Amino acid sequence: MTQTITIQPITRIEGHAAINIWLDDAGNYKDARVNYMSLRGFEKFVEGKPAEELPDIVCRICGICPWMHHLASNKAVDRCFGVTPPPAGHKLRELMQTIAHAEDKLLNFYFLAAPDFVIGPDADYSVRNVVGIAKANPELAQQVIKTRYMVKMILDKFSRKTIHPVAGVPGGFSKPMLEEERREILEKMKQVLDFSQFTLDFAKKNVFPKYMDAIKTLGVITTGFIGTVDEKGGHNLYDGKIRLMKADGSYTDFDAQDYADYLGEQVVPYSYGKFPYARCWNEGFDLDVDHPKGIYRANTLARINVADHMATPKAQAELEEFRSLFGRPAQATLLYHYARLIEGVYAGERAIEILSDPTITDPDVRAPFEPQAGRGVGCVEAPRGTLIHDYSTDQNGLITRANLIVGTTHNLGPMNLSVKQAARALIQNGNVTEGILNRIEMAVRAYDP
Amino acid sequence: MGVRVASEWLNSCSGCEISIIDMGERLLDILAVADIVHLPALVDSKYYGQRGDQKHLSLPEADVGIISGGIRNEEHLEVALEMRKKCNLIIALGTCATHGGIPSLANTYTVDEIKERAYSTETTDRPDAYPSEGLPALLDACYALDEKIKVDIQLPGCPPHPDIIFSALVALVQGKPLSVPDKSVCDTCPTVRKGKGELKKVRRFLTAPEYGAPGEPLDKMRCLLEQGFLCMGPVTRAGCGGDGITPRCVSARVPCRGCSGPVRHDGNQLLDMLNALASNGIDLKSIPNRPLLLRFSGAHALLKPVFQERRSS
Numbered sequence: 151m152t153q154t155i156t157i158q159p160i161t162r163i164e165g166h167a168a169i170n171i172w173l174d175d176a177g178n179y180k181d182a183r184v185n186y187m188s189l190r191g192f193e194k195f196v197e198g199k200p201a202e203e204l205p206d207i208v209c210r211i212c213g214i215c216p217w218m219h220h221l222a223s224n225k226a227v228d229r230c231f232g233v234t235p236p237p238a239g240h241k242l243r244e245l246m247q248t249i250a251h252a253e254d255k256l257l258n259f260y261f262l263a264a265p266d267f268v269i270g271p272d273a274d275y276s277v278r279n280v281v282g283i284a285k286a287n288p289e290l291a292q293q294v295i296k297t298r299y300m301v302k303m304i305l306d307k308f309s310r311k312t313i314h315p316v317a318g319v320p321g322g323f324s325k326p327m328l329e330e331e332r333r334e335i336l337e338k339m340k341q342v343l344d345f346s347q348f349t350l351d352f353a354k355k356n357v358f359p360k361y362m363d364a365i366k367t368l369g370v371i372t373t374g375f376i377g378t379v380d381e382k383g384g385h386n387l388y389d390g391k392i393r394l395m396k397a398d399g400s401y402t403d404f405d406a407q408d409y410a411d412y413l414g415e416q417v418v419p420y421s422y423g424k425f426p427y428a429r430c431w432n433e434g435f436d437l438d439v440d441h442p443k444g445i446y447r448a449n450t451l452a453r454i455n456v457a458d459h460m461a462t463p464k465a466q467a468e469l470e471e472f473r474s475l476f477g478r479p480a481q482a483t484l485l486y487h488y489a490r491l492i493e494g495v496y497a498g499e500r501a502i503e504i505l506s507d508p509t510i511t512d513p514d515v516r517a518p519f520e521p522q523a524g525r526g527v528g529c530v531e532a533p534r535g536t537l538i539h540d541y542s543t544d545q546n547g548l549i550t551r552a553n554l555i556v557g558t559t560h561n562l563g564p565m566n567l568s569v570k571q572a573a574r575a576l577i578q579n580g581n582v583t584e585g586i587l588n589r590i591e592m593a594v595r596a597y598d599p
Numbered sequence: 600m601g602v603r604v605a606s607e608w609l610n611s612c613s614g615c616e617i618s619i620i621d622m623g624e625r626l627l628d629i630l631a632v633a634d635i636v637h638l639p640a641l642v643d644s645k646y647y648g649q650r651g652d653q654k655h656l657s658l659p660e661a662d663v664g665i666i667s668g669g670i671r672n673e674e675h676l677e678v679a680l681e682m683r684k685k686c687n688l689i690i691a692l693g694t695c696a697t698h699g700g701i702p703s704l705a706n707t708y709t710v711d712e713i714k715e716r717a718y719s720t721e722t723t724d725r726p727d728a729y730p731s732e733g734l735p736a737l738l739d740a741c742y743a744l745d746e747k748i749k750v751d752i753q754l755p756g757c758p759p760h761p762d763i764i765f766s767a768l769v770a771l772v773q774g775k776p777l778s779v780p781d782k783s784v785c786d787t788c789p790t791v792r793k794g795k796g797e798l799k800k801v802r803r804f805l806t807a808p809e810y811g812a813p814g815e816p817l818d819k820m821r822c823l824l825e826q827g828f829l830c831m832g833p834v835t836r837a838g839c840g841g842d843g844i845t846p847r848c849v850s851a852r853v854p855c856r857g858c859s860g861p862v863r864h865d866g867n868q869l870l871d872m873l874n875a876l877a878s879n880g881i882d883l884k885s886i887p888n889r890p891l892l893l894r895f896s897g898a899h900a901l902l903k904p905v906f907q908e909r910r911s912s
Contacts (some may be wrong), residue, residue: 213614
């Protein structure tokens with residue numbers, strides 16, 4: 151008789167998913183799947199709505215990365231209406247996105263991922279969480295909560311609303327930045343950069359060496375990667391070309407407007423979420439653990455794999471060290487956590503760069519435009535991966551069609567592969583412990599925002 | 600032993616949970632007096648036992664149950680019913696839970712229409728059948744919590760401000776009554792109103808409102824509705840700014856879209872707004888898209904599939 155194990159809900163991730171594992175008579179792995187349980191219908195219900203309202207609607211796709219949806223949507227509407235934001239409007243948008251990334255790295259590492267590494271994967275579930283961390287390391291916990299709160303309040307105070315932002319508007323930004331605001335935020339972002347560097351150093355010293363065996367084995371699969379690069383091939387979160395890399399390191403760069411020529415989405419019977427794949431590789435789609443086809447990964451590890459270099463000095467030094475240890479492209483799934491903290495350093499450095507440019511306080515932040523028929527693709531790198539909003543409008547500027555490829559979904563196929571790999575390796579002869587099941591979940595958590 | 604708290608997210612985005620974390624250091628004060636027994640975003644408690652071998656969904660007992668998100672599928676419903684059974688008191692957290700929220704905009708379409716679009720976009724390889732294996736079936740609409748279970752406390756907001764969440768939790772722990780704002784956004788908005796004017800039409804938000812110099816305080820800016828923008832302040836519950844009074848969006852020089860839901864729990868933001876505009880002599884035809892006036896409160900059967908509206912009219 152086969153046995154089914156259901157891990158539901160997958161916890162310490164954003165969103166609704168479950169893992170099912172099937173064992174054979176001998177209690178060994180037969181198959182495993184990740185179900186994505188949610189279908190809300192955004193691609194349908196935005197139809198007919200005035201395009202300029204979309205940035206405030208679609209941010210509700212995700213409460214962890216609302217700035218990403220908000221800005222990808224604004225970029226798409228800009229294109230539909232043929233408007234280019236003035237330089238300060240563009241800079242304010244990138245600044246908000248960059249600071250949101252900096253916050254996200256702290257949230258992910260300390261609140262979601264660290265319990266597995268700091269408390270331990272086999273610890274009782276009642277203490278394997280941020281509360282457990284707060285009790286075990288009260289001073290660190292307080293500093294984490296204070297710093298993360300400071301970053302969040304920078305966004306909140308300046309943009310007025312940061313969970314489900316409203317300050318990005320088609321044509322630019324809704325309000326200019328004052329000189330005193332620029333100085334205040336610049337000072338705070340210097341502190342944030344210090345803390346991001348501290349976090350990476352802490353993890354390099356206390357976390358990654360201890361878990362090197364797990365890093366080399368848990369959820370490890372071989373895939374391609376996707377991410378955004380600037381005109382020099384450098385890592386970029388806000389703008390640039392999309393780079394799609396094969397597992398052998400060869401790659402193609404393309405304009406986000408042409409994404410549909412390169413990417414496809416598979417529908418699988420066990421997931422409401424669709425599984426994007428590299429249609430342009432002409433090898434189809436297959437979730438065979440040892441020989442996947444069409445599968446690439448997105449999110450932090452993918453971005454630092456596809457980039458020729460990091461565009462800021464401290465992050466570049468970290469990338470060089472990372473590459474000397476793990477090569478390019480690095481495939482080990484738990485390295486997402488390492489890559490995430492390198493991006494945290496980048497986000498701090500990049501925010502400081504943007505804020506050091508005094509022209510960001512130019513009061514001209516929004517360009518005029520008229521609604522018109524058009525088509526536009528807006529793309530940014532969300533924490534979980536390359537985020538694509540593609541809209542068409544009619545002559546009144548109402549949405550006639552929307553196609554969304556959300557960062558998370560690029561990794562739905564890879565998460566399935568990593569879970570299959572982990573379950574196959576860890577479950578032997580019917581021995582299923584809570585620690586083993588948590589390790590299988592860790593293969594999913596690596597991909598979280 | 601502290602107050603036992605269980606929390607669940609249903610048809611939601613996790614913004615409400617992030618708003619809980621955005622209490623900052625106050626979160627540590629809460630954790631000092633509360634035991635979190637279930638909270639999927641942060642704690643590893645499972646529905647089918649910690650080893651995944653139980654047949655039925657089960658949640659731990661708790662004094663306070665916090666639920667974000669509306670009810671869109673059978674799993675949401677099962678979890679909501681189990682939360683109601685195991686928790687002494689249920690808080691509906693956020694406008695999705697209290698009024699459906701943005702996802703209830705889907706209520707103008709049937710489930711088939713939603714799936715037809717999702718699984719036939721330009722990049723999608725069209726399947727022979729829609730996904731269903733191991734997946735909860737969708738209900739016919741997105742429901743607010745109180746349409747399916749009894750709710751003790753309604754805390755709207757998209758998301759509710761951390762100050763509001765903190766005050767609510769402190770009141771619960773101390774056994775004190777809870778005060779939720781019962782004014783409108785307009786009642787708390789400092790912008791300049793000159794009363795009934797010459798405005799005949801509302802306009803879309805295509806240009807920046809006039810607000811003077813970049814740092815000009817809000818009480819020097821003319822009311823956005825009087826500037827002609829469709830600002831939902833008159834029919835939206837106040838409190839989005841937490842202990843600060845200023846409406847958040849208006850202070851970003853952007854009209855209120857109504858994210859805290861109607862001023863009274865059972866109000867109708869669409870009808871109330873149409874009344875407000877009509878009584879000021881504004882041409883209702885100038886509203887670009889009426890369902891958008893219910894974009895945050897389309898549950899409670901206020902938004903329905905278009906064909907049903909046609910059939911009934």
